[in-house]
Amino acid sequence: MSIFKRNPDPIGPLDYSRRFSLRFTVGLTLFFLYAPIVGLIVFSFNDSRRNVVWRGFTTDYYVKLFNNDALMLAFGNSLTIALFTTLFSTVLGALTAYVLWRYRFPGKAIYEGGMAMPIVIPEICMGVAMMVFFARIGWPSGMIWPFNLSAITIAHIAFSFPFAAIVIRARLESFNPELAECARDLGASEFQVFRDVVIPHMKPGLIAGALLAFTLSLDDFVITFFTSGPDTVTFPVKIYSMVRFSVTPEVNAASTVLILLTLVVTAFALRMQNRNNMLGSSGH
Amino acid sequence: MENWKRSAQAFFAAFTPPTFWLVAFFIVPLSLIWLYSFSMKTGVTDITLNWNLHQYARALEPLYLGIFWKSILMAAATTAICLVVAFPVAIAIVFSKPTMRMWLLLLVILPFWTNLLIRTYALIAVLRTNGFINGGLGWLVEKGDWLLSLVGLGDNTIIGPFEPLSLLYNNTAVVFGLVYVSLPFMVLPLYAALDRLDRSYLEASLDLGAGHFRTFFSIVVPLALPGIASGIVITFIPAMGSYLTPDLLGGTDSQMIANVIADQFKQANNWPFGAALSFLLMYATFFALAVRAVLMRKEGRGDVK
Amino acid sequence: MSDTATAPATGEPIIRIENVSKIFGGTVKAVDEVNLEVQRGEFFALLGPSGCGKTTLLRMLAGFEVPTHGQVIIDGHDMSTVAPNKRPINMVFQSYAVFPHMSVEQNVAYGLKMDRCPAKEIRERVAEALDLVKLGSLGKRMPDEMSGGQRQRVALARALVKRPSVLLLDEPLSALDAKLREAMQLELVRLQKTVGITFVIVTHDQSEALSMADRIAVMNAGTVQQVAAPTTLYEAPANRFVADFIGKINMIEGDAMKAGEGEVTVTAPGIGEVTLAGSETGKVALAVRPEKIFVADNEPADPNVIKVKGKVGEVAYFGSYSNVFFDIGLAQPLQADISNVTTDVEEITFTAGEEYWVYWRKADTLVLSG
Numbered sequence: 023m024s025i026f027k028r029n030p031d032p033i034g035p036l037d038y039s040r041r042f043s044l045r046f047t048v049g050l051t052l053f054f055l056y057a058p059i060v061g062l063i064v065f066s067f068n069d070s071r072r073n074v075v076w077r078g079f080t081t082d083y084y085v086k087l088f089n090n091d092a093l094m095l096a097f098g099n100s101l102t103i104a105l106f107t108t109l110f111s112t113v114l115g116a117l118t119a120y121v122l123w124r125y126r127f128p129g130k131a132i133y134e135g136g137m138a139m140p141i142v143i144p145e146i147c148m149g150v151a152m153m154v155f156f157a158r159i160g161w162p163s164g165m166i167w168p169f170n171l172s173a174i175t176i177a178h179i180a181f182s183f184p185f186a187a188i189v190i191r192a193r194l195e196s197f198n199p200e201l202a203e204c205a206r207d208l209g210a211s212e213f214q215v216f217r218d219v220v221i222p223h224m225k226p227g228l229i230a231g232a233l234l235a236f237t238l239s240l241d242d243f244v245i246t247f248f249t250s251g252p253d254t255v256t257f258p259v260k261i262y263s264m265v266r267f268s269v270t271p272e273v274n275a276a277s278t279v280l281i282l283l284t285l286v287v288t289a290f291a292l293r294m295q296n297r298n299n300m301l302g303s304s305g306h
Numbered sequence: 307m308e309n310w311k312r313s314a315q316a317f318f319a320a321f322t323p324p325t326f327w328l329v330a331f332f333i334v335p336l337s338l339i340w341l342y343s344f345s346m347k348t349g350v351t352d353i354t355l356n357w358n359l360h361q362y363a364r365a366l367e368p369l370y371l372g373i374f375w376k377s378i379l380m381a382a383a384t385t386a387i388c389l390v391v392a393f394p395v396a397i398a399i400v401f402s403k404p405t406m407r408m409w410l411l412l413l414v415i416l417p418f419w420t421n422l423l424i425r426t427y428a429l430i431a432v433l434r435t436n437g438f439i440n441g442g443l444g445w446l447v448e449k450g451d452w453l454l455s456l457v458g459l460g461d462n463t464i465i466g467p468f469e470p471l472s473l474l475y476n477n478t479a480v481v482f483g484l485v486y487v488s489l490p491f492m493v494l495p496l497y498a499a500l501d502r503l504d505r506s507y508l509e510a511s512l513d514l515g516a517g518h519f520r521t522f523f524s525i526v527v528p529l530a531l532p533g534i535a536s537g538i539v540i541t542f543i544p545a546m547g548s549y550l551t552p553d554l555l556g557g558t559d560s561q562m563i564a565n566v567i568a569d570q571f572k573q574a575n576n577w578p579f580g581a582a583l584s585f586l587l588m589y590a591t592f593f594a595l596a597v598r599a600v601l602m603r604k605e606g607r608g609d610v611k
Numbered sequence: 612m613s614d615t616a617t618a619p620a621t622g623e624p625i626i627r628i629e630n631v632s633k634i635f636g637g638t639v640k641a642v643d644e645v646n647l648e649v650q651r652g653e654f655f656a657l658l659g660p661s662g663c664g665k666t667t668l669l670r671m672l673a674g675f676e677v678p679t680h681g682q683v684i685i686d687g688h689d690m691s692t693v694a695p696n697k698r699p700i701n702m703v704f705q706s707y708a709v710f711p712h713m714s715v716e717q718n719v720a721y722g723l724k725m726d727r728c729p730a731k732e733i734r735e736r737v738a739e740a741l742d743l744v745k746l747g748s749l750g751k752r753m754p755d756e757m758s759g760g761q762r763q764r765v766a767l768a769r770a771l772v773k774r775p776s777v778l779l780l781d782e783p784l785s786a787l788d789a790k791l792r793e794a795m796q797l798e799l800v801r802l803q804k805t806v807g808i809t810f811v812i813v814t815h816d817q818s819e820a821l822s823m824a825d826r827i828a829v830m831n832a833g834t835v836q837q838v839a840a841p842t843t844l845y846e847a848p849a850n851r852f853v854a855d856f857i858g859k860i861n862m863i864e865g866d867a868m869k870a871g872e873g874e875v876t877v878t879a880p881g882i883g884e885v886t887l888a889g890s891e892t893g894k895v896a897l898a899v900r901p902e903k904i905f906v907a908d909n910e911p912a913d914p915n916v917i918k919v920k921g922k923v924g925e926v927a928y929f930g931s932y933s934n935v936f937f938d939i940g941l942a943q944p945l946q947a948d949i950s951n952v953t954t955d956v957e958e959i960t961f962t963a964g965e966e967y968w969v970y971w972r973k974a975d976t977l978v979l980s981g
Binding site: 062147176265 | 307308309310313316317320321323324325327328331332333334335336338339342391394395397398399400401402403406410412413414416417419420421422423424425427428429430431432434438441486489505508509512518543544546547549550554564567568571577580581584585587588591595
């Protein structure tokens with residue numbers, strides 16, 4: 023990257039990206055975006071509770087983190103919820119995408135609008151609706167693990183699968199319908215076509231959709247906050263209660279773990295998406 | 307695309323599960339609070355549906371109208387700041403070399419994927435009384451005073467002693483936090499709009515004697531208007547409905563509408579009123595989305611090559 | 612290589628390009644040490660295959676690229692680093708770049724507004740410019756209500772209304788269909804003669820350049836190969852590239868030795884030794900245009916021709932002429948465009964395998980190096 027290397031070529035009138043003022047703005051913006059996060063990560067290794075002056079490197083807080091049973095339980099809850107959410111969201115998202123991509127049916131525009139609703143309405147509205155819903159229908163609480171997480175999981179699936187549907191549908195748009203017709207011509211049934219031709223093409227989209235659902239579920243705070251009870255605390259909800267209490271290196275360490283996890287999943291998703299695009303362009 | 311009737315069985319096999327989920331776990335819950343919004347609280351846990359607009363009337367009382375207005379103002383301020391910051395960033399990204407462009411885009415999107423709660427928490431560490439900003443300023447004052455003591459003006463005769471600024475728990479902190487979490491929302495649509503913009507329009511404008519600022523305001527802004535509108539709307543909507551940022555960064559007087567809604571469902575335990583407020587927030591959201599849809603349709607028409 | 616002897620106009624050139632190079636990203640040499648002069652009032656074409664640097668050169672004239680080395684002098688002033696909005700030059704873009712959010716009139720008036728012309732003058736000049744490009748009645752239209760050809764006229768009017776000292780046109784006809792393109796070629800020439808402004812056009816289409824331009828600079832790989840009038844380019848190309856790029860040509864590889872003042876003796880397989888006008892020595896190509904080749908049943912007696920025996924290969928009939936390939940025992944067959952001057956079908960029919968004497972005048976033979 024040539025940010026610091028001098029480029030001998032004179033700056034042309036439209037080389038905006040090479041102007042100092044714009045570079046400075048971009049640099050400042052990126053600093054604004056990243057400095058707090060980097061600070062948070064760095065100070066999770068700081069050997070001081072005061073958290074503002076560097077006192078030396080330590081991994082104590084990570085050790086404390088892993089010995090904190092309540093936090094570990096919350097982490098386990100979060101992963102369990104995310105896993106089930108991913109599974110259901112991918113299947114439901116794929117079916118939605120397939121229906122919208124494949125069929126014409128009356129009221130389709132309204133149906134599409136309905137599917138987009140969980141994405142666009144404010145989280146708080148969905149959160150309170152879910153809270154009221156589970157309270158009102160008397161969803162059993164106090165079930166044994168992992169069934170006590172069912173309410174949260176159901177809510178997570180409800181807002182995640184429309185996102186997955188969008189990603190998977192984008193992938194389907196690059197599908198050449200002649201392939202399906204060809205398979206039918208060669209004697210495959212509707213289901214066989216779906217299984218042998220459509221699903222393999224959808225695969226990168228399915229993976230991207232699954233990863234998206236996973237991060238959405240793992241990251242969600244607001245909706246979870248309204249559907250969780252005292253015995254069903256998730257990682258973000260736990261961090262929230264710690265944050266309310268005070269800024270401590272333990273919270274930094276816990277946050278760092280979550281950031282790392284999302285980063286890995288994101289990197290994986292981006293790689294999938296890249297391959298997705300490549301396949302998409304060559305498959306046309 | 308084919309008519310669903312031609313393979314009704316396959317259609318229903320795929321159509322039923324997601325539709326069931328959407329109806330049972332989204333439409334029904336929403337309908338439930340929609341019904342609540344026309345109800346009255348008649349006891350500690352008793353709620354009676356009586357189809358009157360009492361809750362909505364209460365929501366229009368000055369106190370709550372004020373909070374709505376405040377939410378709109380905070381979201382508007384956030385959107386305006388994001389627009390001003392994001393425009394140069396989007397321009398710089400669009401005019402970068404392709405590899406650089408990919409990295410810059412990734413850098414802008416990445417915080418997006420980081421937990422909202424964590425990002426907000428990170429800001430607390432920056433802004434609080436003994437946070438990074440105050441710590442940095444305190445250090446500067448201390449060192450400055452030391453420098454001045456070399457010429458006999460030390461011991462806080464001119465500057466200091468340092469009083470930490472109260473940067474947290476006020477409206478400014480909320481807007482700051484909202485800008486921090488919303489910025490990628492603004493950069494992406496602006497980037498997309500500028501990327502679609504044929505560069506020869508800019509060159510033609512320069513060629514005809516316009517400077518860079520004239521070109522920006524008379525060519526770039528009008529042509530990127532749908533993208534700008536889109537960016538404004540998709541920054542504004544989540545900002546207006548945000549719960550976590552005012553909750554963690556705001557003071558007692560920086561409550562936004564989402565915090566009031568949460569209060570009604572948690573502490574105040576007045577579900578019907580909270581339901582009415584929720585629906586008012588949702589209607590505002592739909593209105594903003596409708597504005598965006600109209601502007602996007604305009605883009606489809608004006609996009610000539 | 613530049614050959615400015617045939618310049619038709621007189622006086623100080625309006626554009627002087629001196630040792631101009633453009634290197635992108637420190638490695639890609641788009642334009643390499645180019646020297647060029649464009650005379651006041653002429654219709655000048657930059658011609659070359661895609662990627663030859665012609666567009667980069669044009670963009671340096673407009674000011675969108677800054678030369679890495681060298682100077683661009685316009686009307687006696689060094690403009691190398693002057694911003695595009697401060698140059699007395701206007702451009703018609705390949706995509707026309709007619710602002711879609713402005714009416715035709717607003718588009719044409721845009722440049723004058725930037726010059727802070729009084730409103731009355733703007734109105735008059737816009738009307739005049741629209742009349743000039745025959746769009747007088749369409750001033751209120753929006754660009755998306757117009758055809759591609761009309762939008763191009765808007766782009767022309769928008770540039771000409773500023774009365775630039777040079778008008779640049781970047782592949783102006785490439786987006787038009789074949790019929791419109793021919794009409795527009797004539798129109799551009801008419802327009803240029805009417806307004807008397809120097810036109811510099813970039814094109815990859817040789818017929819466009821040949822039919823419109825007073826002079827053409829042929830470019831390849833960032834360098835100027837030859838600058839000359841269309842007839843000179845075709846009849847006396849400076850090197851193999853120009854000969855090959857413009858029109859069809861036969862080339863026979865050979866070796867040349869100096870034979871006398873302005874004469875060389877070329878030895879080539881199948882032809883033997885011939886002495887021709889020329890100065891290039893070493894590895895050369897004997898080149899001859901297909902339409903300059905004749906065919907005879909018997910060996911021609913004229914000593915001033917080069918003759919070989921050839922066997923008819925592929926034949927393509929084009930009505931007014933036939934394009935016939937003759938196998939003369941070399942790797943490349945010799946192609947000849949034989950004029951179909953009689954109505955006797957028998958006589959103008961060539962059958963594969965037939966043997967003829969194929970010949971052309973020594974005076975029509977070019978000795979090319981490079």
